[in-house]
Amino acid sequence: xxxxxxxxxxxxxxxxxxxxxxxxxxxxxxxxxxxxxxxxxxxxxxxxxxxxxxxxxxxxxxxxxxxxxxxxxxxxxxxxxxxxxxxxxxxxxxxxxxxxxxxxxxxxxxxxxxxxxxxxxxxxxxxxxxxxxxxxxxxxxxxxx
Numbered sequence: 233x234x235x236x237x238x239x240x241x242x243x244x245x246x247x248x249x250x251x252x253x254x255x256x257x258x259x260x261x262x263x264x265x266x267x268x269x270x271x272x273x274x275x276x277x278x279x280x281x282x283x284x285x286x287x288x289x290x291x292x293x294x295x296x297x298x299x300x301x302x303x304x305x306x307x308x309x310x311x312x313x314x315x316x317x318x319x320x321x322x323x324x325x326x327x328x329x330x331x332x333x334x335x336x337x338x339x340x341x342x343x344x345x346x347x348x349x350x351x352x353x354x355x356x357x358x359x360x361x362x363x364x365x366x367x368x369x370x371x372x373x374x375x376x377x
Contacts, residue, residue: 307329
């Protein structure tokens with residue numbers, strides 16, 4: 233018995249999501265500036281190559297932008313579930329990686345950016361190996377609950 237056609241299984245409906253028409257929100261999807269992304273309780277968090285975090289609404293409009301790291305791109309980003317805490321890791325292979333914890337519900341008076349609660353250099357002996365999967369493990373993030 234020869235197979236003359238493939239069986240098609242429709243597990244989900246496909247629908248295209250279009251970014252908003254305003255210039256700023258749609259431009260972040262057009263550039264190669266995005267480095268990492270995560271979803272939170274009400275928002276989407278995008279880490280960029282220039283160290284900025286962009287917080288998007290559910291309709292993909294930029295709600296807030298702030299400079300999270302000065303050296304290197306944001307390689308990992310995660311909102312701690314059930315809290316207003318955002319954890320970012322910035323990594324440039326010429327410097328030690330930096331982990332920062334941000335309080336999204338508190339702002340700095342000077343800049344209006346979320347308050348940085350903690351900044352930690354990740355010491356890896358200056359090895360040229362990037363940090364991988366650090367924020368994917370829920371147990372690591374439990375200490376900030």
